[in-house]
Amino acid sequence: MSVSAPARGSITTRLRGRYDRNLWFAVFVGPFVLGLLVFVYIPIVWSVVLSFFDAHNTVTPSKFVGLGNYLDMIRDASFRSSLLTFILFALFIVPTTFVVSLGLALLVNRARFARTFFRSVYFLPTACSYVVASLVWKLSIFSGVRFGLMNTVLGWFGIEPIAWLSVTQPPWYWLVIVTARMWLQAGFYMILFLAGLQRISPSLYEAAAIDGAGGWKVLRFITLPQLRATSTAVLLLLLINAFQAFDEFYNLLSSSGQYPPYARPPLVYLYYAALGQGQDFGHGSAGAVVLTLLIALIALGQNRVLGLGRRED
Amino acid sequence: MANIQRSGSDKAGSVIRYVVLGVGAVFFLLPFYLLLRNGLSTEADITSPTWKLFPSTLHWSNISDLFSDPAVPMARSLVNSLVIAVVQTVGVLVISGLAGYGLARIPFRYANAVFYFIVATLLIPAAVTFVPSFVLVSSLGWVSTLRGLIVPGLFQAFATFLFRQYFLNFPRELEEAAQLDGTAYWGTFWRIVVPNSAGFIAAIGTITFIGSWNAFLWPLVIAPDQNSWTVQIALSTFLTAQTINLPQLFIAASIAILPLVVMFVFLQRWIVEGVERSGISE
Numbered sequence: 209m210s211v212s213a214p215a216r217g218s219i220t221t222r223l224r225g226r227y228d229r230n231l232w233f234a235v236f237v238g239p240f241v242l243g244l245l246v247f248v249y250i251p252i253v254w255s256v257v258l259s260f261f262d263a264h265n266t267v268t269p270s271k272f273v274g275l276g277n278y279l280d281m282i283r284d285a286s287f288r289s290s291l292l293t294f295i296l297f298a299l300f301i302v303p304t305t306f307v308v309s310l311g312l313a314l315l316v317n318r319a320r321f322a323r324t325f326f327r328s329v330y331f332l333p334t335a336c337s338y339v340v341a342s343l344v345w346k347l348s349i350f351s352g353v354r355f356g357l358m359n360t361v362l363g364w365f366g367i368e369p370i371a372w373l374s375v376t377q378p379p380w381y382w383l384v385i386v387t388a389r390m391w392l393q394a395g396f397y398m399i400l401f402l403a404g405l406q407r408i409s410p411s412l413y414e415a416a417a418i419d420g421a422g423g424w425k426v427l428r429f430i431t432l433p434q435l436r437a438t439s440t441a442v443l444l445l446l447l448i449n450a451f452q453a454f455d456e457f458y459n460l461l462s463s464s465g466q467y468p469p470y471a472r473p474p475l476v477y478l479y480y481a482a483l484g485q486g487q488d489f490g491h492g493s494a495g496a497v498v499l500t501l502l503i504a505l506i507a508l509g510q511n512r513v514l515g516l517g518r519r520e521d
Numbered sequence: 522m523a524n525i526q527r528s529g530s531d532k533a534g535s536v537i538r539y540v541v542l543g544v545g546a547v548f549f550l551l552p553f554y555l556l557l558r559n560g561l562s563t564e565a566d567i568t569s570p571t572w573k574l575f576p577s578t579l580h581w582s583n584i585s586d587l588f589s590d591p592a593v594p595m596a597r598s599l600v601n602s603l604v605i606a607v608v609q610t611v612g613v614l615v616i617s618g619l620a621g622y623g624l625a626r627i628p629f630r631y632a633n634a635v636f637y638f639i640v641a642t643l644l645i646p647a648a649v650t651f652v653p654s655f656v657l658v659s660s661l662g663w664v665s666t667l668r669g670l671i672v673p674g675l676f677q678a679f680a681t682f683l684f685r686q687y688f689l690n691f692p693r694e695l696e697e698a699a700q701l702d703g704t705a706y707w708g709t710f711w712r713i714v715v716p717n718s719a720g721f722i723a724a725i726g727t728i729t730f731i732g733s734w735n736a737f738l739w740p741l742v743i744a745p746d747q748n749s750w751t752v753q754i755a756l757s758t759f760l761t762a763q764t765i766n767l768p769q770l771f772i773a774a775s776i777a778i779l780p781l782v783v784m785f786v787f788l789q790r791w792i793v794e795g796v797e798r799s800g801i802s803e
Binding site: 228229230232233235236237239240241243244246247248249250251252254255258268312315316318319321326327328329330331332333334335336337338339340341342343344345346347348349353354355357360391395396399400402403406423454455458459462463464465475478479482483489492493495496500504507 | 622
């Protein structure tokens with residue numbers, strides 16, 4: 209379809225386009241683009257600028273420090289440990305959530321009775337916030353005292369109460385953090401897998417049945433390969449979400465304004481660096497830029513390895 | 522679906538499946554039960570050395586105590602959360618719906634460039650931008666205001682992207698019939714497209730509402746003042762406080778999830794459909 213305006217005519221006619229199309233495009237898309245420009249693009253550019261300046265307690269750049277903030281961040285042991293925390297967290301959360309949500313999807317998909325009920329039950333935690341989940345996990349299930357649910361259960365087996373969130377050796381807090389997020393997220397990814405399972409042609413399973421293949425073989429040679437695109441998307445989403453972990457770390461581990469030195473994922477680190485007592489926006493911005501670049505690198509790398517978006521049929 | 526082979530051993534397999542599903546369901550529902558149980562208990566019940574499945578008596582008065590406690594701005598926080606979530610949901614539906622339709626249907630020479638401009642922001646992890654966004658919003662003087670909490674969340678690139686994909690697949694015949702009448706884009710959109718897209722709009726609306734109601738990092742950063750707390754911030758503050766009134770905290774959390782659970786039960790079908798149609802897993 210030809211989009212260009214007629215060659216002749218006044219500038220206003222040309223700006224408006226044929227049938228005023230340009231004008232209507234501006235009316236429909238304009239507000240959104242303008243908002244994006246002001247509330248996403250300008251802050252990001254501003255942040256990149258600030259990252260080269262010394263900006264304590266002020267959002268206007270004062271003293272140019274070049275790459276100083278970046279060097280400080282990379283030299284900062286606690287910033288590096290925040291990245292390590294993310295890697296550890298991702299190593300726990302990505303595979304477990306993947307397996308649990310895939311498992312639930314396979315089970316729910318084959319259930320002929322009460323299928324909607326089970327789907328709803330597993331999906332329901334999606335409506336819950338990290339704050340509420342943290343509250344139940346920290347004060348009820350994994351509270352480090354004898355009356356906590358988990359310690360009560362352990363007590364039945366004669367095991368002494370465990371201080372789940374306040375000991376670093378052994379680091380039980382990982383179990384608390386990972387299970388909370390898994391409970392919140394597994395149902396959402398289960399829905400994605402269910403959608404993927406619906407799209408697998410029944411004729412593939414019929415062919416497998418004729419060949420006498422069943423159980424694991426069907427899963428291994430039909431279901432999993434057919435779910436490849438979904439799996440890639442789920443992995444990528446899990447990883448991106450893990451990188452942005454903040455809510456449950458903050459709510460599970462901090463107490464009355466204090467945060468323990470261990471288990472600070474990058475966003476918690478940035479929160480305290482930029483908005484803590486120093487209001488150090490220069491370093492905070494440099495950290496945000498480093499993080500963004502890292503996430504982009506990981507996403508690209510994963511894309512290379514797994515081939516997201518590659519057409520498969 | 523996957524139940525072609527039906528043999529004797531499959532019956533046993535089916536029983537095992539239901540046992541696993543059932544046990545899993547209990548574990549997934551347990552946290553909801555604990556919220557209610559603790560919320561309707563006394564402090565002594567919760568901290569009793571022998572764990573109780575049911576509270577000895579149901580303390581419904583915990584609810585009125587919560588709302589009459591002057592130290593806990595619960596009512597205010599709930600109202601703030603409701604206003605923010607409703608305005609953001611309506612705003613996102615209008616702004617992203619219009620943009621998605623424009624991108625999908627109105628021929629414009631630079632439409633592709635505009636589309637890339639939008640999609641590029643999806644690659645930037647939203648939470649990482651909290652530092653620059655704080656810098657901008659605070660320099661506008663919007664700290665601890667509803668504006669500061671609401672406005673930056675109105676421009677959701679992902680919602681626009683989903684609307685565009687959806688409108689690309691919207692049957693053109695319906696719109697063409699209207700356009701023969703001489704109805705322009707504006708009229709076609711509101712009179713033909715919107716009424717015929719109720720399901721998808723409900724899906725995006727529900728997802729936006731949940732995200733807005735449950736948002737934590739942005740309200741934490743931008744609303745330090747008690748009057749502008751959202752319900753999540755209020756809960757978090759009591760959760761990390763030095764002295765905690767356990768039943769009060771749990772009943773507050775139960776009240777905080779109530780609107781979403783109700784919404785979820787009624788709109789789940791559309792959320793699932795919306796997620797499935799989002800094309801994430803294609």
